[in-house]
Amino acid sequence: MSHRQTSAAQQHTCGYIPGEIKVAVAIRLLAGGSYLDLMPLFCMVKSSIHKAFDQVIHWVLCTFEFLLPALPCCTNLLKILKKRVVGIFMGVLEPSMGLQ
């Protein structure tokens, strides 16, 4: 992140906070950071931090996707799954599990 962009975020920007700053804030929150730490660090108010977090979550969900449900046809399914064969059994794809 360049110094210019950081400085830009540290001023009152009327909502124009660079995407890189928003990503930096969201990653820090995901990693367990407190918004109280981030407020002085990025000179952002609490509501902007929460807004930036929501926005970055939306960006991530729009940009990346899980492989399996996105598969359009059988050829791709077999092709992609075959590359992920794991373990002692030749045919095993991947383990599946539920977590609470």
Place this chain on the structure above:
Amino acid sequence: MRMTGPTLKEVLDPGNCHCRKGFYAPNVQATCDKHKRFLWAHPMNKESTHDSMAFARTRLIELLKEQATKLKEQGLFLVGDSAHPLCSFLQTPHDQQDMQDDCDRVKDAHNCCLSANRIWIECSFGEFIMRWGMFWRTLRFGLVKNGNVISAAMLLHNFIVEWRMTDKEQSGSEKQHFRQFTIDMDAPSQRQMTDLTGELPHALVTDNNEPKPAGRPSMSEKRLMEEGEVLRNTLMLALAKDNLKRPKESGMKHNN
């Protein structure tokens, strides 16, 4: 993964989101590969939903059912724990009841191999929780946002794993980090969060290995189950042919 109790506006039955371990939690169904990347996840299930039911309601199982014949031809299948149903595309371990007549220990060998393959999903969830400190404490968003945050964190986890695969140095340092993982309770940020939430950080991963509840399967499910049993027997025979058994304790290597 703990979360605050959902409101009546979000769900009609908030009590169903409470788990038997005494806290509110979502039921996350996921599939991963050997690099610990999540290939699929469905984090929006209610806690009281049984794993088999949660899995049965997803798009993935529909896709797998559609392609069951082709997957069978290619000899490809998923591995699940005993909570999931046995199908031609999903192998599960033998029940304890089945194990009683296992004189040759072939079923035990089969269970051992399945367990060795299932370790990847355990490690994936472990890494995922250790990586994102947000999940060390109760998630305080709404039900939908909790699901979105979990999905986004899983996708970012995949991104980091893919990047790690290209950088051996980074891979080594990450491995080291996860092996020696501890939460520094005295770190200023952790102390601040503890003061704010009144809750100590706890990297909690619990799975639900209860067996699938009894129910009447449909004709197609019955056929898939029969095919699954045939596949299970084929795998057992292959293991017996190669004389593969569960390693004895004397031959095991223990971590220090």
